[in-house]
Amino acid sequence: xxxxxxxxxxxxxxxxxxxxxxxxxxxxxxxxxxxxxxxxxxxxxxxxxxxxxxxxxxxxxxxxxxxxxxxxxxxxxxxxxxxxxxxxxxxxxxxxxxxx
Amino acid sequence: xxxxxxxxxxxxxxxxxxxxxxxxxxxxxxxxxxxxxxxxxxxxxxxxxxxxxxxxxxxxxxxxxxxxxxxxxxxxxxxxxxxxxxxxxxxxxxxxxxxx
Amino acid sequence: xxxxxxxxxxxxxxxxxxxxxxxxxxxxxxxxxxxxxxxxxxxxxxxxxxxxxxxxxxxxxxxxxxxxxxxxxxxxxxxxxxxxxxxxxxxxxxxxxxxx
Amino acid sequence: xxxxxxxxxxxxxxxxxxxxxxxxxxxxxxxxxxxxxxxxxxxxxxxxxxxxxxxxxxxxxxxxxxxxxxxxxxxxxxxxxxxxxxxxxxxxxxxxxxxx
Numbered sequence: 001x002x003x004x005x006x007x008x009x010x011x012x013x014x015x016x017x018x019x020x021x022x023x024x025x026x027x028x029x030x031x032x033x034x035x036x037x038x039x040x041x042x043x044x045x046x047x048x049x050x051x052x053x054x055x056x057x058x059x060x061x062x063x064x065x066x067x068x069x070x071x072x073x074x075x076x077x078x079x080x081x082x083x084x085x086x087x088x089x090x091x092x093x094x095x096x097x098x099x100x
Numbered sequence: 101x102x103x104x105x106x107x108x109x110x111x112x113x114x115x116x117x118x119x120x121x122x123x124x125x126x127x128x129x130x131x132x133x134x135x136x137x138x139x140x141x142x143x144x145x146x147x148x149x150x151x152x153x154x155x156x157x158x159x160x161x162x163x164x165x166x167x168x169x170x171x172x173x174x175x176x177x178x179x180x181x182x183x184x185x186x187x188x189x190x191x192x193x194x195x196x197x198x199x200x
Numbered sequence: 201x202x203x204x205x206x207x208x209x210x211x212x213x214x215x216x217x218x219x220x221x222x223x224x225x226x227x228x229x230x231x232x233x234x235x236x237x238x239x240x241x242x243x244x245x246x247x248x249x250x251x252x253x254x255x256x257x258x259x260x261x262x263x264x265x266x267x268x269x270x271x272x273x274x275x276x277x278x279x280x281x282x283x284x285x286x287x288x289x290x291x292x293x294x295x296x297x298x299x300x
Numbered sequence: 301x302x303x304x305x306x307x308x309x310x311x312x313x314x315x316x317x318x319x320x321x322x323x324x325x326x327x328x329x330x331x332x333x334x335x336x337x338x339x340x341x342x343x344x345x346x347x348x349x350x351x352x353x354x355x356x357x358x359x360x361x362x363x364x365x366x367x368x369x370x371x372x373x374x375x376x377x378x379x380x381x382x383x384x385x386x387x388x389x390x391x392x393x394x395x396x397x398x399x400x
Contacts, residue, residue, distance in 0.1 A: 141206035280371070
């Protein structure tokens with residue numbers, strides 16, 4: 001089962017700057033070989049369910065290892081069985097409507 | 101790794117009434133033997149990471165099998181390594197402050 | 201326009217214990233006279249759109265006044281125009297299916 | 301109070317294709333003159349609290365007017381009082397860490 005995810009990992013107890021932890025998660029996604037795109041409030045990821053959720057678990061482990069005692073993550077996740085749809089397809093279908 | 105999750109599964113392409121799909125997910129959590137509590141906009145779940153995420157994957161499979169061509173799920177998930185904390189502990193610590 | 205909301209306010213830069221800030225938000229909702237119910241990962245609220253969002257803004261102001269330099273909030277919000285539905289109705293319709 | 305938001309509006313009861321409704325929301329943000337950037341699972345928006353939430357309310361109104369009987373929206377929203385930070389700043393601070 002393919003899944004498209006939007007991931008936002010928030011470490012607590014590490015002060016206000018969370019960018020080192022977000023960067024560490026980007027590296028986890030990179031190493032996992034998952035298609036991913038960061039935006040200003042999270043990261044879009046696409047891939048097979050087990051690989052994506054394996055990487056998300058690894059993010060929590062890595063962020064705890066960096067010293068964060070607590071993490072709260074927000075996740076959106078989409079699956080569909082009617083047809084294949086990539087992250088780019090989703091953006092493209094809206095863009096086409098806006099231009100027509 | 102223990103995790104506390106808030107799960108909200110939304111099937112698309114099945115009309116406006118989603119309660120049969122939500123009920124099916126409750127049964128999945130029940131069968132998985134996971135501590136869970138439904139509220140008006142999702143379900144709190146607590147347990148070991150792999151068991152919780154196994155159940156969430158099973159929810160998507162079951163809801164697709166019921167005929168939903170597309171699903172969008174919102175998830176919050178919390179882990180902490182500084183101390184154990186249950187769902188009840190979280191609510192209780194706020195309640196105590198409100199009563200004092 | 202009536203709205204049902206699930207609100208989860210997370211202060212950053214205040215350490216790992218966020219219950220005083222969550223309690224302060226409960227008091228804001230109380231003072232606003234809004235129907236609300238806390239769970240282990242947020243609070244369900246129902247009411248008129250402007251009143252609900254006025255209270256959410258007030259939560260951010262109060263939590264900043266308590267000393268939190270940064271806040272990240274997750275919100276789910278539902279509106280419908282086909283029929284009236286309360287928070288209790290939503291839970292009840294799933295419960296009925298589970299018992300039948 | 302400045303806010304950075306991640307908005308994901310999901311109409312229910314309109315079938316599986318939601319891109320016309322997402323496109324309509326993009327036009328609402330455009331008309332509101334708000335800085336915004338669409339990604340594969342939502343749209344980042346930045347602006348003054350009241351303007352941003354005025355636009356989000358308008359999105360719900362417009363999507364209902366298009367025929368959606370029910371809408372469920374997921375929102376992340378961040379405020380900070382320690383310093384100014386734009387959407388671009390957030391992405392940039394992570395990028396810098398990844399390149400160093």
